[in-house]
Amino acid sequence: MSQVELLQGGCLCGAIRYxxxxxxxxxxxxxxxxxxxxxxxxLVSWMDFHREQVQWLQGQVTEFASSNDIRRGFCQQCGCSLTFRHLSYPQYTTLSIASLDQPDRVQPTYHI
Known part of the structure; x- marks a missing residue:
């Protein structure tokens, strides 16, 4: 049986961990x-997961409605950008690659 890869990350001040x-x-x-x-x-580098793959360990993301359908999540204490959420796709969680403890473990495959 193969072991599931775990990635961890959080905001700049450490108030939010996932x-x-x-x-x-x-x-x-x-x-x-x-x-x-x-x-x-x-630019911002994003990574997409199915919502059930993401576990919030500490703290809570504050969201800003940047448009009718988009919510951008950040840490209320340090302002670090963490999430992108499209209301039409509630099954997905998009996280900033830069928020990972080891961001080199995820390589973007294209530009938009």
Whole structure:
């Protein structure tokens, strides 16, 4: 039997921690204007999981409605960008690759 890969991560100040089981089913670099503005960077690297793969270990993400269908999650204490959520796809959780303890373990496969 193979062992399930576990990835852990969290926000800059450590108030929010999470763990994901398995590998993401998708990973990308997003260059859209909202990702650029919300991060203050030229792109944001995201990884997508089925919601049941994600376990929140500590703290709670605060969400901002950046449009009618999109919620962007961040730490209320340090402002670290952590999640992207599309209301039409409640079965998925999208996490910032940069929030991983070991972000080099996930490689985006395309740009949007």
């Amino acid at each position: 763990q994901v089981s398995g590998t993401p089913f998708d990973a990308d670099h997003c260059h859209c204007s909202q990702c650029r503005k919300s991060s203050g960077a030229v």
